[in-house]
Amino acid sequence: MQTVTSADGTSIAYxxxxxxxxxxxxxxxxxxxxxxxxxxxxxxxxxxxxxxxRGVGESGDSEEYSLDRGVEDIRAVIDAVDGTPVLFGHSFGGLLAIETARTAPVEALVAYEPAVLVGEYKQQADLASQMQARIDDGERRQAMKFYIREVMHGGDVDDLDGWLDEWPPWPDIVALTENIARINRAIEQYRLPESLDIDAPILLLTGTEGPPHLRDGIRAVDEALSDSQFVEFEGVGHGGPTEAPDRVTSEVRAFIDGKETPVPERSD
Known part of the structure; x- marks a missing residue:
């Protein structure tokens, strides 16, 4: 494990x-x-x-958190590694990757269902406050279940407890409840610009079984970019990189290896 110091002095492990x-x-x-x-x-x-x-694993933490703070953390890691990196982010990590690539040099950008909220869903989004209300009532596990139901399943799942029994991160992920509530607050505050200026090849990934609000979000990101590749995985949900690692990895490697070639016909 290595560490780097972010802009506000917080230690970020990688x-x-x-x-x-x-x-x-x-x-x-x-x-x-x-x-x-x-x-x-x-x-x-x-x-x-x-x-x-920040606040997860071996990294330090701070009392306040924002998307800008998260970008500063990633920029500090970029400055610490040798070479210009490819960024590959999932969900909130996808949003961090997009915002980091707007200001930092990257070789390429890959985002799987970045946590971008748009349209009517964004106007009504209150996941962070609903999680916090459960946390304040001492119901951290219920707060996490509520988050998983909404983000992993788009609010619609017949047997969440049965699904959780087969989901490897459960129940250890309950330890991250407060941290996840605050990143959802940052997600809800984010406003997608009409245009995204990123000077690098971009691959956007989604699954046909992903939550509708994130599938809407990634298409809005695609529209805001002047040039990007868009790939949809049939039968795959929000956890695509771990649900279908061979399929996702194959697509990502092909993109990285061919990133200097002409952009192929879009798959959507």
Whole structure:
């Protein structure tokens, strides 16, 4: 484990695996271990770097948090690694990757269902406050269940408890309840610009079984970009990188390896 100091003095830890050009993996609401199935698929050709989000894992924390603070943390990691990195973010990590790439030099950008809220869903979004109300009532586990139902399943799942019994992060992820509530507050405050200026090849990924509000969000991101590739995985949900690691990794590697070639016909 290595550490770097962010702009406000907070220590940000990051894992370092393999050898080669840097590939930075940004986790969403889950822990850095989210990327465990992905790392072996890249370490032979890339230096895989996994930052621990502020307040998670081995990183330090601060009383206040914002998306800008998260971007500062990622920029500090970028400055610490050798070479210009590829950023690959999932969910909130996808939003962090997009916002970081607007101001930092990156070789390429990959985002799987970035946490961008748009339209009527954004106007009514109150996930952070509903989580916080449950936390204040001492119901941290219920707050996390509420988050998982909304974000992983779009609010619609027949047997959440049965699904959780088969979901590897459960129940350890309950330890991140307060941290996840605050990143949802940052997500709800984010306003997607009409245009996103990113000077790097961009790959946007989604699954047909992902929550509708995030599928709407990624299409809005696609529209805000002047040039991007868009790939949809049939039968895959919000947890695509871990649900279908071979399919996702294959697409990402093909994109990275061919990023200097003409953009192929869009798959959507």
């Amino acid at each position: 894992e370092h695996h393999g050898e080669g050009p840097p590939l930075i993996l940004l986790h969403g609401g889950s822990a850095p271990q989210y990327w465990t199935p992905i790392v072996p698929r890249f370490v032979d050709d890339y230096t895989v770097v996994i930052p621990h989000r």
